[in-house]
Amino acid sequence: MLDNTDMGILHELSKNSRITMKELGEKVHLTGQAAASRVAKLEDNGVIEGYSIKVNQVKLGCFIHAFITIITQSTYHQPYLSFVKTQEQYIINNYKISGDGCYLLECKFPSNELLNQFLEDLNEHVNYKLSIVINK
Amino acid sequence: MLDNTDMGILHELSKNSRITMKELGEKVHLTGQAAASRVAKLEDNGVIEGYSIKVNQVKLGCFIHAFITIITQSTYHQPYLSFVKTQEQYIINNYKISGDGCYLLECKFPSNELLNQFLEDLNEHVNYKLSIVINK
């Protein structure tokens, strides 16, 4: 389904998705037009889901990057899920997981105060274990 | 430092980083040239770290998305870190964390067999707790 050229295209676009089709073509030994049509095909069949940017959260004022393992006593998760929806500014991802916990919440916070407030609010619905990212 | 227009630019580029500067300008009520110069400034001061794509890992044959909490008995982490470097094809992120464990490893695997092999190899250096992502 995908050949080495396609993998090369995905690799190059992962490094820099704003590259021109002409440059991309040069990297994988195609003309710009051929590269563009390959990329269009990768979009059509859903391999490429979208184009995004990497934002430096620290420079945006979010110093704290945390993973929070969610443990629910209740089998009724809706209160937790509703709460998460109200906290979108802090949430990067909410994974439903198997293993140690029901959900793994990836979050960012601009201060310990706001993290503390978030945890207090969170604790009204579920228990949790907190892990702070020190380095990547 | 960053005004609402800059936030709008970051928002639009997060949704689609391949938008033309002309279109981006229209969305935030600027000319293409003004938008391009704002974006250049955001790149220069490090707010925008890069441009990337979202790849559908399932379509690439990686069905299993896992978080592995790493617990080391030894204070000497180098064997683990060296091992991780040899397994780049499976590793999405390796976070050093505080809390329950020393590292949080985000991985993808094309099969249970390869996950199993990975865990066996991993277990030669450290202990771990495995969480499989069911949903996002």
Place this chain on the structure above:
DNA sequence: GTATTTGACTTGATAAATGAAAGGATTTGA
């Protein structure tokens, strides 16, 4: 209070990329 500087934007000209259409290899299947 006026002049100067600075920053952010617009305009306009030029260079570059994109998109569409046509055509040429190569492969596939009847």
Place this chain on the structure above:
DNA sequence: TCAAATCCTTTCATTTATCAAGTCAAATAC
């Protein structure tokens, strides 16, 4: 063997990006 399909290249018209002035307003200095 022939026809169809796939993938690529070439060409050209159109769109976009880039660079250099030029405008405007606010801040700063004299």
